[in-house]
Amino acid sequence: MYCRKAKLKLPMKSIPEEYECGKARLLTTSEESDDPVVKTVQPSLKAEKKWKVTEAVDEAKECLKMKEVIGQSQTDRRGLESTTAKWWSKTEGKEKKDMIIGEIRNKGDSTRVQKAV
Known part of the structure; x- marks a missing residue:
């Protein structure tokens, strides 16, 4: 179902991953809003019992901060x-939201690879 080369395919990798990214996007949008009323009134984001939105977003932020501490490493033959x-401390606004969503997607990809192995 999630194959990229088949004729009948879904346009996304995983439905639960899209759900998680949508909830995380909603939380980060409300947290980093310019309007003080929106910042103070946090929406109730009810999710499943196994997965918590705030924990996932906090974990993604910590992972991005840790990647900044580690620094950029060479993973291929292109050169240093x-x-x-993109560093977490130097980005603002939409870029930060995109980095958080990307990190949540990377975590979903890694869990799928672990399961496949």
């Missing part, structure tokens, strides 16, 4: 500093 890295 051939790619530019």
Whole structure:
């Protein structure tokens, strides 16, 4: 169902992953809003018992901060500093939200790879 080369395919990798990313996007949008009323009145984000939105977003933020501490490492043959890295402390607004969502997606990808192995 989640194959990229088949004729009948779903446009996403995983339905639970899209659900989690949507909830995380809603939480980060309300947390980092410019309106003080929206910041103080947090919406109730009810999720499943096994997965908590706030814990997932906090874990993604911590992981992004840890990646910044570790620094950029070379993973292929292109050479040092051939790619530019986005650092958590230097980004603002939408870029931070996108980084959090990307980190949640990466975690979902890694769990799928672990399960496949």
